Amino acid sequence: MPYRAPVKDYQFLFDNVIGLDAVQQTERFAEATPETAAAILTEAGRMCEQVLAPLQREGDLHPAHLENGVVRTSPGFAEGYRAIADGGWVAISADPEHGGMGLPMTLTTAVNEMMASACLSLQVCPLMTQGQIEALENHADEDIKAIYLPKLVSGAWSGTMNLTEPQAGSDVGALKTQAEPNGDGTYAVTGQKIYISWGDNDFAENVCHLVLARLPDGKPGTKGTSLFLVPKYIPDPDGAPGQPNDLKVVSLEHKMGLHGSPTAVMQYDGATGWLIGAPHDGMRAMFTMMNNARLGVGGQGIGAAEGAYQHALGYALERRQGRVPIEDGTGTIADHADVRRMLLTMQAEVFAARAIALACAAAIDMETATRAQDWTARAALLTPIAKAWGTETGIAVSDIGIQVHGGMGYIEETGAAQYLRDVRVTTIYEGTTGIQAMDLVGRKLADAGEAAFSLIDEIEADAEVARGGLPELAEPVWQACESLREAIDWMVAHDPNDRFAGAVPFLRAFARVLGGHFHLTAARAEGGNGPRTALARFYITRLLPEHAAHIAHATAGADDLYAVGAEDLGA
Numbered sequence: 001m002p003y004r005a006p007v008k009d010y011q012f013l014f015d016n017v018i019g020l021d022a023v024q025q026t027e028r029f030a031e032a033t034p035e036t037a038a039a040i041l042t043e044a045g046r047m048c049e050q051v052l053a054p055l056q057r058e059g060d061l062h063p064a065h066l067e068n069g070v071v072r073t074s075p076g077f078a079e080g081y082r083a084i085a086d087g088g089w090v091a092i093s094a095d096p097e098h099g100g101m102g103l104p105m106t107l108t109t110a111v112n113e114m115m116a117s118a119c120l121s122l123q124v125c126p127l128m129t130q131g132q133i134e135a136l137e138n139h140a141d142e143d144i145k146a147i148y149l150p151k152l153v154s155g156a157w158s159g160t161m162n163l164t165e166p167q168a169g170s171d172v173g174a175l176k177t178q179a180e181p182n183g184d185g186t187y188a189v190t191g192q193k194i195y196i197s198w199g200d201n202d203f204a205e206n207v208c209h210l211v212l213a214r215l216p217d218g219k220p221g222t223k224g225t226s227l228f229l230v231p232k233y234i235p236d237p238d239g240a241p242g243q244p245n246d247l248k249v250v251s252l253e254h255k256m257g258l259h260g261s262p263t264a265v266m267q268y269d270g271a272t273g274w275l276i277g278a279p280h281d282g283m284r285a286m287f288t289m290m291n292n293a294r295l296g297v298g299g300q301g302i303g304a305a306e307g308a309y310q311h312a313l314g315y316a317l318e319r320r321q322g323r324v325p326i327e328d329g330t331g332t333i334a335d336h337a338d339v340r341r342m343l344l345t346m347q348a349e350v351f352a353a354r355a356i357a358l359a360c361a362a363a364i365d366m367e368t369a370t371r372a373q374d375w376t377a378r379a380a381l382l383t384p385i386a387k388a389w390g391t392e393t394g395i396a397v398s399d400i401g402i403q404v405h406g407g408m409g410y411i412e413e414t415g416a417a418q419y420l421r422d423v424r425v426t427t428i429y430e431g432t433t434g435i436q437a438m439d440l441v442g443r444k445l446a447d448a449g450e451a452a453f454s455l456i457d458e459i460e461a462d463a464e465v466a467r468g469g470l471p472e473l474a475e476p477v478w479q480a481c482e483s484l485r486e487a488i489d490w491m492v493a494h495d496p497n498d499r500f501a502g503a504v505p506f507l508r509a510f511a512r513v514l515g516g517h518f519h520l521t522a523a524r525a526e527g528g529n530g531p532r533t534a535l536a537r538f539y540i541t542r543l544l545p546e547h548a549a550h551i552a553h554a555t556a557g558a559d560d561l562y563a564v565g566a567e568d569l570g571a
Contacts, residue, residue: 001314003053003118005045006306009354010110011038012532016525017518018358023104026369032103040103044089044111051083052118056307059121059260060418064201066252066262071200074260078203080122084115085155090126094133098149105368109299109361113354116303117310120422121260123303125158125198127296131289132159132210136229139277139285144229147239148208158204161289162193162211162230162266179213179228179273188270189213189230192250195429199264200232200249206241207232209266210289211273212282219280227282228273247271257421290430291383295360297430298387301394302353304423308394308401309346311416315405316343333404342404346397348539351522352515353393359518360386377451381444384436388504389511391426392433398423437503440510441491445499449488452510456481456488459517466520469528473540477516480547484513490555501561502554509550516544 014020014037023029024037059074066072084090092108094100108130115123133152136145151157165175177191189211200207209230218224233241250265277285316334329335334343360382367375398420402409409416427433445452460481466474487506491499499506519536526532 001310001317003049003056003307003310005041005048005114005118007041007045007114009351010041010358012522012525013355013358014106014110017355017521018106018362020104020106020362023106023362023365023369026366028369029104029365032107036103037107040092040107041110043087045114047083047087047089048114048118052080052115052122055080055119055122055260056418057415059119060257060415060422061259063259064252064262066249069248071202071249071252071262071264073201073203073262074121077122077201077260080119081125081155081201081203084122084126089115090129090155091133091153093130094149094153095137098137098145099153100133104361104365105295106358106361106365109295109357112296113299113303113306113357116300117306118303119260120300120304120307121258123300124258124261125201126155127293127300128161128198129155129157129159130296131161131292132208134292135210135227135285135289136276138288139227140229144274144276147235148229148231151206151239152208156204157206157208157231158198158201159208159210160196160199161286161293162196162209163286164193164195166192166194175212175214175225177211177213177268179215179226179275180270181215182272185274187213187215187228187273187275189228189268189273190270191268193266193268195253196264196266197261197429199262199266201262205233206235209247210276210286211268212286213273215279222283224280225282226279227276227285229276230268230271230273234272245271256424257418258425293430294383294387294436295357295364297426298353298357298360298390301391301423301426302350302357304394304419304426305346305350305353305397308398308416308419308423309343309350311419312346312401312404313343315408315414315416321406339404342400344535344538345543346400348519348535348543349393349397349515351535352511352518352539353390355518355522356382356511356514357386357390359514374451374454377447378455381440381451381455384431384440384444385507385511385514387430388427388433388436388507391423392508394423394426395420433507434504437507438500440507441499441503442496445488445491449492452488453485456485456513459513462517462521466524470520470523470533473520473523473536476540476544477513477520480513480516480544483548483551484509487551487554494557498557501558502556505550506554509547509554512544512547512550516540516547 055076062074064073091100092103096102179187179189211228211230212225236242246269250267253263319333324335333339363379367379402416405416408414463474463478519539523533523536
């Protein structure tokens with residue numbers, strides 16, 4: 001079964017579920033008409049189907065490798081990247097002043113997800129560049145913007161993010177990379193960074209690194225870090241790649257998956273860099289890129305889930321095994337109740353996670369267009385959920401995909417296992433699931449839960465309306481909202497460590513409720529009778545009830561975690 005870009009699903013979500021019309025009605029995004037959105041989805045979907053999808057296995061079987069200090073990418077990746085760049089898909093949301101389309105993040109999110117479902121290893125590259133574009137748009141001076149943004153927007157140059165060091169993972173403030181002033185407005189950057197996705201390639205004219213480092217007078221911790229733009233080649237007076245900079249790829253990591261995406265150890269030996277933003281304010285500038293990447297990585301998880309679902313569905317509709325239990329079926333294993341349960345779970349989970357991510361993107365667009373504080377709070381609230389739940393869904397759905405294949409899922413030739421191997425890292429990089437969850441119960445509830453309660457109020461109001469036509473679906477969603485409301489009250493009333501102890505199950509409960517809301521909205525849009533209504537009934541009946549167990553876990557506090565001493569963990 002060849003890969004099919006889920007264009008109709010995005011279009012349905014745009015038109016009926018996540019409120020893209022409100023974004024399109026703003027002055028900022030007036031040019032993002034329904035016709036434009038449809039054309040974007042269609043053209044990007046065609047590119048994903050015809051160009052990127054055939055590269056999925058190539059990247060896995062023929063990994064990127066280091067050859068005499070040069071990164072050699074997987075066969076076909078250069079052509080695939082050029083198709084992405086030439087189509088303008090790197091810079092859908094970038095400022096038109098520098099060559100971008102200036103379209104909503106909602107469209108970028110949909111296109112990114114399609115690229116991820118077609119070939120996740122290659123999609124990582126433009127995603128990193130997109131984040132760098134946004135960081136430079138918001139924090140770089142005009143001279144830097146003039147040189148770098150047109151090149152990054154066009155895809156001629158690519159971008160990376162350099163945070164992690166051997167001793168500084170999630171604790172970014174422990175970094176040791178130094179930046180010394182050169183006396184001419186540039187800085188000499190020295191240090192080593194690890195886990196640098198697409199740290200180099202053999203198809204972009206230049207690779208531009210955003211590097212966190214510490215100035216000589218930088219204080220310890222994150223508040224003493226600064227951000228520097230360090231290119232592989234130093235631009236000449238005309239802005240073209242000039243002399244090689246004093247940096248190199250030391251090695252490429254041998255990873256569980258994403259073999260086509262080179263993950264580099266980068267060494268900087270007095271490399272020339274330019275300060276981005278204010279001194280000692282690097283984390284604020286880097287967080288612009290990180291927040292962009294967090295939504296994007298959530299989309300990577302959903303994309304992998306979509307690919308795994310299509311792969312499993314294609315197999316299930318061909319494989320004949322055992323006595324078929326229903327009449328007038330397909331005659332394949334898709335007719336068996338447990339296989340049908342797995343396929344419906346995959347489909348329902350993808351829809352829910354996709355709706356959450358697109359709702360987050362729409363909130364970002366409304367914030368951009370209106371600068372209203374309510375939209376700022378909504379976007380901030382949904383970002384950790386979109387990232388964590390999108391990636392957790394990617395893992396869960398890819399794992400089910402292997403199970404649908406049975407023994408053949410464990411055989412690499414089928415390609416089923418690749419989705420799980422590739423997506424596994426997405427719950428780790430750009431902030432682990434635990435970090436996203438702690439952000440949710442910490443910073444995102446620091447307003448005493450106001451933003452969360454506002455969202456719940458909206459969901460309950462919609463459920464009240466739905467009771468008139470779909471009472472059997474509306475009532476469980478409404479009740480789940482009330483349970484979530486009580487959990488938020490509990491979180492707000494307890495100290496940080498009690499909240500952190502249940503942060504991940506709380507995030508999962510929140511995502512389950514959001515999923516129920518979006519499925520109910522889809523059923524209402526369909527008129528309460530059709531395949532989307534049937535899928536909503538499956539989700540609300542079988543998956544939404546999991547929220548109760550998650551809430552019980554979330555509100556248990558931390559005492560029992562520490563009742564078992566560290567010395568007893570290995571007993």
